[in-house]
Amino acid sequence: MSDRIRLDKWLWAARFYKTRSLASDEIGKGRVQVNGQPAKPAREVGPGDLVIVRKEDPPIEVRVRAVSGARGPATVARQLYEETPASTAARERAAEMRRLAPEPALDLEAGRPTKRDRRLIDRMRGQS
Structure with missing residues (x-):
């Protein structure tokens, strides 16, 4: 097994993305950084590199522990990286x-306006 591997292949093997092409697209959009710098899909990563994946709201920050060219079970994929304590x-x-955020639907007390309500709203706005 080599000491370094392509970034898109590593992200696929570590199960951050379902396919290599999807990983490559996300890297191309600038959503993945290696050691604080934007990367390209062919960028090689190895143990010790810091990879930031902006897939969700708080980005996932992981340190590469191992490389693998094959996509295995999730338990094996989890051993390829270690999430930083800050992340x-x-x-x-x-x-x-x-x-803790309030339920958005609680703001809607009566639901959608009825046809009659809509006519009253339009009349108040002076639309008809």
């Missing part, structure tokens, strides 16, 4: 904020 804390804070 873990940020994701936990975001999950807590989502949990």
Whole structure:
């Protein structure tokens, strides 16, 4: 096994993306950084590199522990990287904020306006 591997292949093997082409597209859009710099799909990564994946709201920050060219089970893929403590804390804070956020549907008391309500609204706005 080589010491370094293409970034798109590593992201696919580590199960961040379902296909290599999807990983390549996301890298091309600038959503993946290696050691704080934008990367290209052919950029080689190895153990010790810091990879930032902006897939969700708080970006996932991981340190490469190993490389693999084959996509295996999730338990094996999890051993290819180690999430940084700062990233873990940020994701936990975001999950807590989502949990404590009010339910958006609570603002809707009566639901959608009826046909009669719509006519009254239009009359108040002077549209008819």
